[in-house]
Amino acid sequence: MKALIISADGFEDSELLVPYYRLLEEGIPVHVASLNWGAITGKHGYQVKVDLTLGEVRPDDYAILVLPGGKAPAAIRTELTALEICRAFFAHNKPVAAICHGPQTLVSAGLLKGRRATCYQSVAAEMKDTGALYEDSEVVVDGNLITSRIPSDLPAFTREIMKKLKG
Amino acid sequence: MKALIISADGFEDSELLVPYYRLLEEGIPVHVASLNWGAITGKHGYQVKVDLTLGEVRPDDYAILVLPGGKAPAAIRTELTALEICRAFFAHNKPVAAICHGPQTLVSAGLLKGRRATCYQSVAAEMKDTGALYEDSEVVVDGNLITSRIPSDLPAFTREIMKKLKG
Numbered sequence: 466m467k468a469l470i471i472s473a474d475g476f477e478d479s480e481l482l483v484p485y486y487r488l489l490e491e492g493i494p495v496h497v498a499s500l501n502w503g504a505i506t507g508k509h510g511y512q513v514k515v516d517l518t519l520g521e522v523r524p525d526d527y528a529i530l531v532l533p534g535g536k537a538p539a540a541i542r543t544e545l546t547a548l549e550i551c552r553a554f555f556a557h558n559k560p561v562a563a564i565c566h567g568p569q570t571l572v573s574a575g576l577l578k579g580r581r582a583t584c585y586q587s588v589a590a591e592m593k594d595t596g597a598l599y600e601d602s603e604v605v606v607d608g609n610l611i612t613s614r615i616p617s618d619l620p621a622f623t624r625e626i627m628k629k630l631k632g
Numbered sequence: 633m634k635a636l637i638i639s640a641d642g643f644e645d646s647e648l649l650v651p652y653y654r655l656l657e658e659g660i661p662v663h664v665a666s667l668n669w670g671a672i673t674g675k676h677g678y679q680v681k682v683d684l685t686l687g688e689v690r691p692d693d694y695a696i697l698v699l700p701g702g703k704a705p706a707a708i709r710t711e712l713t714a715l716e717i718c719r720a721f722f723a724h725n726k727p728v729a730a731i732c733h734g735p736q737t738l739v740s741a742g743l744l745k746g747r748r749a750t751c752y753q754s755v756a757a758e759m760k761d762t763g764a765l766y767e768d769s770e771v772v773v774d775g776n777l778i779t780s781r782i783p784s785d786l787p788a789f790t791r792e793i794m795k796k797l798k799g
Contacts, residue, residue: 478645478646479649479678482650483653486650486786486787487654487787490654490787510676510677511676619653621657623653623654623657
């Protein structure tokens with residue numbers, strides 16, 4: 466079992482690092498995919514190595530997709546390859562966990578219509594516009610989809626990720 | 633069961649936040665103690681609320697003590713109250729988990745003589761000088777004592793913390 470994180474420069478550091486380290490604690494290898502090779506830098510200055518570009522991702526290789534927030538999703542959501550990866554996870558009903566601005570990519574992929582979900586408060590309007598059933602909760606689980614709002618929701622977010630992977 | 637984190641301004645953000653959120657994921661309340669009321673700010677700018685001052689800590693209330701790294705331990709290790717708290721955990725053989733510069737406080741408390749431990753590389757000399765059996769490993773567990781070196785050791789660090797609390 467392997468995990469995939471898709472992000473870019475400007476990610477909310479804790480929203481990437483906490484799930485990243487949590488999955489590694491569990492012995493699950495994690496690959497970070499981004500627009501370019503090299504490293505990505507978070508809002509708070511943490512650098513994370515990029516393991517592969519979006520074009521190199523084979524969604525079948527991964528059991529779960531994690532989409533951290535910050536400013537990264539604004540760059541990710543315009544990449545058609547990123548949207549195709551998200552659709553592949555949904556098509557196979559595999560867990561997708563998005564926090565804060567992370568769900569923006571799922572909005573752009575057209576995957577949230579009729580789905581219960583949450584996000585950062587400034588993202589709520591577009592989430593509702595796309596037909597999602599928005600809830601203001603620390604974590605919302607709807608089938609394969611796990612969403613949270615802010616860094617302080619991370620304990621609930623990682624708890625539901627682990628339940629999904631172990632269940 | 634409750635957990636105690638002792639830190640101060642200049643903490644290594646991920647070394648505080650990752651164990652903090654991990655313990656909360658497990659449903660374990662976490663209190664952060666520091667020199668003063670208010671909040672402490674990490675090297676990368678994350679702010680964490682202070683729940684109580686060092687003088688207010690009753691070690692009997694907690695099942696585990698976590699000592700993150702960064703520049704915080706330099707300020708913590710000169711506080712006699714902090715050293716007394718560390719000694720109380722050791723006296724009752726309760727888990728103490730220190731990472732990076734965190735073990736400096738245990739050096740000042742005189743608790744590492746003859747104990748297997750690790751730390752950030754620049755701390756290794758004083759750790760050896762105090763009589764500890766230094767190892768360059770991602771995590772070293774010796775009885776109640778859990779130590780690690782750097783942020784990328786966090787998965788091993790939290791894994792051993794959880795083993796200790798569940799075992």
